[in-house]
Amino acid sequence: MEKVERVAAYIRVSTQEQHLHGISLDAQVQKIQQYADKNNMRIVEWYKDEGVSGRKLIKKRPELQRMIQDAEKGMFERILFIKIDRFFRSVAEYHECMKRIAPVVWSTTEEEYDLTTANGRMLVNMKLTIAEMEADQTGERIKIVNEYKASTGQPLVGTQCLPFGFRVGKDEKNGKKNVIKDPDDAPILEDLINYYMEVQSRRKTIMYAYSKYHLNFGQQQLKLLFNNSMLHGEYRGNPNYCEPYLDKETHERLMEINNSKNIKDNTKAERTYLFSGLLKCPTCGRPMSGSIGHTVKPNGRRFSYRRYRCSTAYTAGGKCDYGKSLYETTVEKLMLENVEHYLKGAKEEYELTNLPDEKVYLYNVDDINAELDRLNYSWRKGMIRTVEQYEKEHEELMDQLRLAKAERQETEPRDFSKADEILQGDWKEVYGKLDDDGKRQFWRSFVVSMEPDWDGPKNHKKLTNIIFL
CATH class of the missing domain: 3.90.1750.20 (Putative Large Serine Recombinase; Chain B, Domain 2)
Structure with a gap:
């Protein structure tokens, strides 16, 4: 039986390419995995540079740097990527990388190169030179389009990326x-x-x-x-x-x-409130705001503590009648003792209420991305004569792509893997060593929101309606 070769998989997509061509990391993953399975290869590690241009220096591509370091350690014998321009769009940076990873070789899933011959090496240099030139030309065209849009009062980004207001x-x-x-x-x-x-x-x-x-x-x-x-x-x-x-x-x-x-x-x-933005009022649903409370001990010593209250009840003319104050120490204690139980309950509820069913989509993402590829190819080759025509067709396709993604998001399954990953092993011991900023980030990393249930007996307080990432 032929020996299984240990390989690394490298995928890259720039923000510009995602916008113009609909190139995605997922599509590259699928092609590389299929190639590896077909050619008796085992992928030992994936390296994914998302939102990174192929023209960037090695030192500015974190996943590429990590892959080079692993290559120097001998973790794999070959690197896989779909096309040479996914690896580099710079001749100089490509050769610098080759010096560092030798004797590791590379292969592409969509192109064929023979690096053992002078002609093969020349072809690689030509492809890299062309890719470098195309990257420059695309950047220049995008700059022209953006300058035109700005001069005519048109948006360069969507509402979510515009300044507040x-x-x-x-x-x-x-x-x-x-x-x-x-x-x-x-x-x-x-x-x-x-x-x-x-x-x-x-x-x-x-x-x-x-x-x-x-x-x-x-x-x-x-x-x-x-x-x-x-x-x-x-x-x-x-x-x-x-x-x-x-x-x-x-x-x-x-x-x-x-x-x-x-x-x-x-x-x-400023004080750090561990659960700021996470606690919701159980009556009106608005966020509960953190504040400092004060009390005086029997010995006359003044004591300060962090608490959460419904700001609508206290600062908006009493429009909400939830007047309870939540001690931060109480909320923290409940989460530390019960968060795993809360997570288990959320999973069980989701499984009972979200049985799979077939969904027919109105828009086909692959078809739209193919149309975007054709449109941008025509624009790069000068087959579209006016900026207005390119802009109109591009906006129509991007609107369709947004609708396609939106209708899929509506039915995307919940994934509790983030919470599962964090709540492993001795996580409580690790948590205890964090400062307040670290603790705040800890909870926000896998919890979206939760509501207090303080209506029971004094010792039966609990948190409900917890939504996990």
Whole structure:
């Protein structure tokens, strides 16, 4: 029987390629696995560089670096990838890598090269040179498209990537997409700007945003928002890119305050609440906010503690009647003692209420990706003459792709593997060594939300409706 060869699998896709060509990591995984099975190979490790350009230096590609280190340790004899341009789009970086991984060889699943001959090595260099040139040309074309969009007031990204207070709209005159004020968020942003200019404190503004609107802003996030030129309607040199919140002079005053050395982040003064954003009010469903409570011991000593309360009940005119305060130590104790039991219950409930059934999809992802490939090939080869035609067809296909992904997400099975992975072995011992920031990150890494049930006897408090990642 032929010896099973130990191989490494390397896959890469840049953010640009995902957007333009619909290239995915999953598709590469499938092709490489099929090739390995067919050729009596065992994949000992997968290396996945997602959102990484093939033009990047080796030192800026973390998974490639890890693969090179493993090659130097002799973990495998061969590297698999689907095409040479998945490995590199730079001649110089390719040869640097080859020096470091020798005597490990490589193979592609979609192309054939004979590296034992001069002609074969020349072909590899030619392919890399062409790939390098195509990457440059694609980048130049995308830059042209983006410059055109910015100059005509069109969005370069979707609503979810725009600054707070803005969204993608549609120009009633020409039917093209544009950037408009978000009608839901505009009054909030205007209020936050006015409040910040009055108090001149990011920390106070963050607390104000959370207590009044239940919005969680970070220090840097708020600083970047207030410095964004779109607040006065300008973007990429277009002074009339979008509807402004402020005139330029007022925005310059805002930025002067925002960038002043007297404006301190005060991050050291902020307290870390372990379950901030995770606890939901069982009555109104809104997030419960963390605060500091104080009490005086019989010996006269003042004692402070962290607690959670429904902010709607305490700061919104009593619109919610849930007036209980939750000690953070109590919530933490319940989670440490019962989280594995809660997880088991969530799995059992999911299995009972989510029996599999057949689903017919309206959109075919593979067909849409194929159309995107054809469209972008025509654009690169100059077969599409105008930016407007390319943009119109590309937007239509991307809309279809978003709908296709959305209808699949509706029926995607729940995966509890993240929680299972974390709650293994001596996880409680590890947890006990974490600082408050680490503990907060620990819970947020696998819990989405939970509700308190404090209505039973004093010693029978529990947490319910826990949603796990």
